[in-house]
Amino acid sequence: MNTPLSSTFFSAPPEWGWLIVLYFFVGGLAGGSYFLAVLIDFFGRPEDRPLARLGYYIAFPCIVLSGLLLTLDLTRPERFWHMLFDAHSFRLMFKPWSPMSIGSWALLVFGLFSLIGFLSALAEADRLKWPAARSLRPPGIIGAIVSVIGGLLGFFVAGYTGVLLAVTNRPIWSDTPLLGMLFVVSAASISASLMLLFAEKSRWTMPGVRALHRMDAWVVALEFIVLIAVMISLGPVFRAWLSAWGLLLFFGVIVVGMLIPLALFWRREWLGALNATAAAVLILVGGFILRLVIVFSAQGV
């Protein structure tokens, strides 16, 4: 046998499958959307508030779905609560050095925050007759505190999954410390895209939309750089991507999910009105394929 690429090649795949890919995607959307909503709440104009509300509307269902997906992925779903409480002593189960452990807590707490955001957005839009809830969003002081914490948690939820993968011994996952960063950046790009899609559909033209659009382009460019950094940091392990997965990564993520959308940002005339929509869809597709490739490729080696 030749010298192995890395000692990680002797571990076993956990068989995290479609549920997990979907969770990574949906979880990214939840965290990203919430964060964007907070960002708009703080830095946007008053006209942008619907856009921010959209973020909260996306975040909450997505985080609920995330919890569901994660629970379903357990081989003993009825024991999901063992993540939070010790099965024997019922004491709090919290292991700060285990991303899965803090991740579970983060999911729970962030779920709470996104529920708050969701409710206050509903209240603001008068869909919920509970005016007090409005104060749970900026600009009020309470709202500011809530949303800062929630926004940070959103980033955490979006990014811990990458750290979780890194804190294993699987090839690729644990051969680079950059997956968390990649997931964080990607969470922002897919969330922005999804929000833009909705905005596009509702034909919104408030300034925030264009800002979000621009931000999306920047983030996708950053994501591209981070992905290249990931590849470099893999060193010899990069050879594991000289496979069908690598092809998918190249075409599905880099070309479809990054280069074409970037080109579409730069060359607005290409598809005219459809330009922004197409770019957003492609970024979402790319973001999904990115998670797919990362989850599956490391388990097939």
Added chain:
Amino acid sequence: MAAQPEPMGFYTDTTVCIGCKACEVACKEWNQLPSTNGGKNTLSGDSYDNTRALDGIHWRHVKFVEQFTDDRKDGRWLLMSDVCKHCVHAACLEVCPTNAIIRTEFDTVVIQSDTCNGCRDCISACPFGVIEINPVSGTAQKCTLCYDRLQAGKEPACSQACPTQSIQFGTIRDLRDRAQKRVDQLKQMGEQRAYLYGADDKMLGGLNSFYLLVDKPEVYGLPPDPQMPSRNLKAGSWLSALGAIAVGLMGVISFRNRGAGAGEDRP
């Protein structure tokens, strides 16, 4: 209070293993583990290894490595009985979010089946690929170093069944001693390739199931340099935060410098 027992474990001398798989069967019998596809397995074509790997229903696994030159002038058939290493710094235990994985009074690593919820983090964490889900219990399982037998003052089933003492059970201190003597003996008899894998603290703080090998670890399917998963924790976290900051900055800049043409706020 009873005195803490000494760390216990296995020393496996692969040079005397005859690949009889008595250890595999003894383990299955004691732990009442099911067989691949109810016993209707298919031929693997990979030497005499038809169970292929350690997993939730194979807590012991005998490896068969055929090494022959084309002219057959040189040839070896390396046989090795693999098992959980009961690492002193155990990756599986480190990541388990439910504390299902514990360290026992014998310094062994045990998964409590009634606690595990099947998140499978430990599977990807173990550098040796030891753990898998047992389809019967639906939980992650692996060698317990016969915790139940140890508590009853008995030897593990596998080592007891081993006819050639390839698997030796005892206190780590004693085993390391024995193993070093055997390495010296082999070297003296001309087997210069003999060495111990995981017998000292350098590898994950020491493997409480360590091996005498006569070829590179990877030949036996063992990682040459196993690491703790947490090695990536700090860097990964900081870099994620950095990513978040970058994205945040981009957001702030984008929303601060927005161009003209504000639309209507009409939700």
Added chain:
Amino acid sequence: MADSDCIVVMGSNMAENHPVAFRWPMKAKVEHGAKIIHVDPRFTRTSAVADIYAPVRAGSDIAFLGGVINYVLNSEKWNKEPFFKTFVANYTNAATIINEDFKDTEDLNGVFSGLAPAKGGVPEWPFNGATNQYDGATWQYARTKVGAQGQGAAATAQSGETKVSSGPDGTKAPATPAAAPAPAAAKAPIGPPFDALVASAVRPPVLKDETLQNPHCVFQIVKRHFSRYTPEVVEKTTGCPKETFLKVAEAILANSGADRTTSFAYAVAWTQHTYGVQIIGACALLQLLLGNIGRPGAGVMALRGHASIQGSTDIPTLYHSIQGYLAAPTALKKHDTLQDYIAAEIIPTGYWANMPKFMVSYLKSVYGDAATKENQFGYDWHPKILGDHSHMAMFAAMNAGKVKGMFCVGQNPATSVNAKMERSGLRKLEWLVVKDNWITETATFWKNAPEVKNGQVKTADIKTEVFFLPATQVAEVDGTFTNTQRMLQFHHKAAEAPGDCRSDTWFSYELGKRLKKLYANSTAPRDEGWKNLVWDYEHEDEAERKKGEPSALKILKEINGFFTEDPARHCVGFGELKDDGSTTCASWIYSGVYPGVGKLLADRRTPDPPGQPGAQLQWGWAWPANRRVMYNRCSADPEGKPWSEKKKWVWWDAEAKKWAGYDVPDYIAVKPPTDKAKPGAAGMDALPGTAPFIMRPDGLGWLFVPAGLVDGPLPTHYEPVESPVPNPLYKQQTSPVYKHWKDDGNKLATMGDPAFPYVITTYRLTEHYLAGGMSRWLPWLNELQPELFIEISPELAQEKGIKNLDWCKITSPRTEIRAKALVTKRMRPFKIDGKVIHQVGMPWHWGYEGLSTGDVVNELTSLIADPNVSMHEGKAFVCNVQKA
């Protein structure tokens, strides 16, 4: 074996098939660096832990061993070190002079003097399968008087197969040496006591040349015989590279001598040949030359197969011997009366002179009080054999419609050699009883056999009535196992058998009771035996008695022996047995295992204290007389002193005037080394105090075997009956006297038949057991070896376009089967006499019942056999392999 300095595993895959016994070689290896050598066509799990692996083509072992013998005889070490010469001159028949008319294979192109076409048996039993047969008259020792013949040793299969016209003069050469009646036998005095009869059988002394120079002495004959087995000839015959062969020969020689010993371990890869006994003989010859017999760490270890298969030859399921290796009375020899039997079978010099005591005590155990001096202890009631009644002969007879019914208790013939013919035999039975733990292939041959499945045979046409009786497993009964070391260990019932399962002893006991009842009122003389048979083993325990289970202890007591007048007094050993009916003992060799109520020596489990020399005498009990190393007088020099401190085992204690040692001395305790042979005397007095082999008439180890073997006095390389190559050593291709049961379903390939170009061998895997009844129902074992396969070298695979795991068709002259290919470099092509010969191999554990099923490999094998013991040639024959 733990004491060996070198261990040669040849003719066995010890690590895979005897893994628990293999702990001893491993102990020797780890504790004192013993060398392990494996000689096998395949690189196996034994080879994996061996220091030297020597590949040989299946069936070429005599060429290899002959090469080692030649190497040793010409080596400087052997010729220089006094140990070897002293051992060989004093403890073997090297000096004995052989009849001048003896012609060796050197003189007769590969056959010995005395070869003639087979005479066949009696018309009632034409199933001996014999082709040719030897008259061994010229192989005998030269004696001081003319007309003297050598003596028969243990009865062999063929020794009862040929009708002997025994003239009273005895000068007419008997068909087999064992059949030679003493000249005085006709007028023999009637016993008991039989001492006079025994004494009258004593022969004149043999001629010897202690200088070993006489061209007719055994040593010179042996030297000439093996001189053509040079390393070059070994290489071109066995395919083993010369350098590897020389490495093995050197290691064996270097580890033999006064302070080193080498042992050999073999099993059925030496026996399953048409010259299997001769392979073992070649090894014994080599070990005698090297002084590796009767000493610690020495010997030729027969690794026995089934658990307690040793027990089943001691208390035999063999047709040709009764308890303790006494010859079965036969209708073909002059065995008409007890005196005739004794006269024909006695070896008057040495310990066998006591045979009448063993025989009479045995008859007493069968017929009890009814056995009296007047009726010759019921000898007339005892059944006699008609010829070869071994497995293959019985199935040949079955195919001929000669057999009505069969009790199949713990055997699975539907998967046995030439399985198709075995099953066609079963179809001719009126009834078949299968008593097994599982519904075996034999139990379902009438519905699931391949010929039924493919429509060649219709179930409706099979008239055999099949009964199935579920058997207990070993842990569900009390009893003993006798292991490879002849050691008996008692095992206690650990669990209740489920449902209707009953022990095999229950079955025999019940059957016996019913038959006794059936014959109770018969007046036919032939039924006297049934009426007088002692049959009382009622269990002591109430619950067991209700189930009808007999008492294992009562049976063991009968085997051990007791005093007829005082049945409560057990015999303490065979030394107490008498030929006058005062003792009752079913098997003299087991006498002493149960010397008194509450003293069950087979139940002992006390190991020797660690770090001290010892023979583990307090663990179980080994026959004879708890001796652990047989013929251990060899471990002391002629004067009775240990050869070396390191290899000390048994020695003469001059002060106490008796033999002493770690082991029980295998000798007359007070016979001093200085004792001289008494000319003309019978029994042990006829042997000097230096003669270690007390069961031999001359007390010596036989390099040259004048009697007891029907296929020659010296091992000679022959090719297997089916072989792709001409015999590289002699013009004679195969053993001239192998057995073949001719039948359309049992055709053989001729030498070099291009339709069957490959050598095939069959063998076992650790993960399965025999025909699979005991393993293929177990999921835990099936997952380890899930499917039948054929092992082939990458070279052959490439030639035939076969890839790993491809389905293959394997064809022999009998039939064709399918298996998956396991392509592995552990198999290799052999270069035989310049030509590449491919060797393939198949484990034979599969069948059509069980959780894991597969073709029966024995469809490929044939009904041919070694003439001494009727063992088949499953280890080397020919086939073709194609991609399916």
